[in-house]
Amino acid sequence: MATLDKSGQYRRDLGWKTTGSGNRSQQRFYLGHDKDSASLAERRLEQFWTGLERYFWQERDGQECRWEEWSLALAKQVADGLMVVNADVPVHVQPHVEQDGLVAVAGWLNLLKKYFGTICGIEMAEASKAEELQTKRGQFYLDLGKRILATTGNAPTGETIHGAIDAYVEYLHQVHRTPEQAISQTGKKQGERAIRLKHHHPDFPLYDLTAKKIEEILFYWGKRPLHAKEKRYSRDTCKNQLILIRAFLRWLHRSDMEWQLPPAYLFPRIKIEWLPSEVSSEMKKRTFTIKQVGILWKHGTPLERVFIALGINCGFGTAEIGTLAEVEINGAWV
Numbered sequence: 001m002a003t004l005d006k007s008g009q010y011r012r013d014l015g016w017k018t019t020g021s022g023n024r025s026q027q028r029f030y031l032g033h034d035k036d037s038a039s040l041a042e043r044r045l046e047q048f049w050t051g052l053e054r055y056f057w058q059e060r061d062g063q064e065c066r067w068e069e070w071s072l073a074l075a076k077q078v079a080d081g082l083m084v085v086n087a088d089v090p091v092h093v094q095p096h097v098e099q100d101g102l103v104a105v106a107g108w109l110n111l112l113k114k115y116f117g118t119i120c121g122i123e124m125a126e127a128s129k130a131e132e133l134q135t136k137r138g139q140f141y142l143d144l145g146k147r148i149l150a151t152t153g154n155a156p157t158g159e160t161i162h163g164a165i166d167a168y169v170e171y172l173h174q175v176h177r178t179p180e181q182a183i184s185q186t187g188k189k190q191g192e193r194a195i196r197l198k199h200h201h202p203d204f205p206l207y208d209l210t211a212k213k214i215e216e217i218l219f220y221w222g223k224r225p226l227h228a229k230e231k232r233y234s235r236d237t238c239k240n241q242l243i244l245i246r247a248f249l250r251w252l253h254r255s256d257m258e259w260q261l262p263p264a265y266l267f268p269r270i271k272i273e274w275l276p277s278e279v280s281s282e283m284k285k286r287t288f289t290i291k292q293v294g295i296l297w298k299h300g301t302p303l304e305r306v307f308i309a310l311g312i313n314c315g316f317g318t319a320e321i322g323t324l325a326e327v328e329i330n331g332a333w334v
Contacts, residue, residue: 002031002042010038012079015049017067027067029079036275037081040232043273044078044119044223051115059111074116083200083225084121087112117216119223123202159257162203167255168248169194193244200225211262214249218242222270235272242270310334 002012010031017027029045031038049065056065067075070090077085089108105124112122169191176187183191201217221241224232233241246267253261288296297308310316314334316324328334 002038008033010035010042012042012045014045015052015065015067017072027072027075029076031079032081036277037232039276040224040273041079041081045075047119048075048078048116051119055111055115074112074120074122078120081226081230082120083220083223084123084202087122087124089124113212113216117212118219121201121216121220159206159259160203161201161206161209162198164206164252164255164257164259165194165198165248167257168251171251190244193241194248196241197245197248206257206259209259211265214265215268218245218268218270221245222272224273224275232275235274235278238272242272 002010005011010033012029012031013026014029015027016024019025031041052067052071053065056063068090070088074085074087087109089105109122109124116122172190172194173183173187176184176190178184197217200220204213221233221238224235224238227233249261252259293308293312297305300308307321310321310324314320324334
């Protein structure tokens, strides 16, 4: 549980690291001054540590899970509230990068996504550095295309996710028009939601839009990322983004672009997170004292008094009162 220190900042001790003297010590994370953001960052940190434990169990032959330089760098970005983190190639992977270039970088990136992809998006600047190791750029892309064709059955087409989003915005502006052929408010709003995707997701080739990548994007919006004012998007905004993403992918499936939804793919059910303050406010129900009820009864109309009586005596809410039929009333009995 995060605690508030004297400086007014929330902090959380989580997981274990090896100190310079070789001892075992807990790692401290600072989560900022805002309670809601700190609570959300704390939950994501706990999920990150769970993913790291799975990584050590499956990739490190069951070694004891410890924070290392690479994992700590990612976790600190999560603690800062970032939904997309920047990853570096760790020391034990670097020799392979020098030998295999982008192949080793992509392998490490896929490993990170496997264990942490549902918690945060991951970018790697090293991907561009690895490309520079290729002596012939044209031959490199030719070989890369052959590898993609061999593994996925799809040759690279040059089409990217950002290009597809731009085409979808044009489609929305064409479909949603007023009788005067102006773009309707629906078209404008849906277009804004589509463009918002470009601000939160880096560009990548369409052939990389796999089932796993789709779910990574969907879960990203379930986590309620930060907008430009460093506040969490509302639950309604994230819900509308998820609806837009599914509609966009269905459109992309039937478009002329070289991309199809994975066979028999079903969109996962995404649970949009609540902030602690929202949960507590939901639990607070508006109630009235006996004195207040008396005042309402005194000044209420006959119909309003019926509503009050049904609520107090029968426990009726709006739905029960609205659906009450005349045949259900028998004298003084309901």
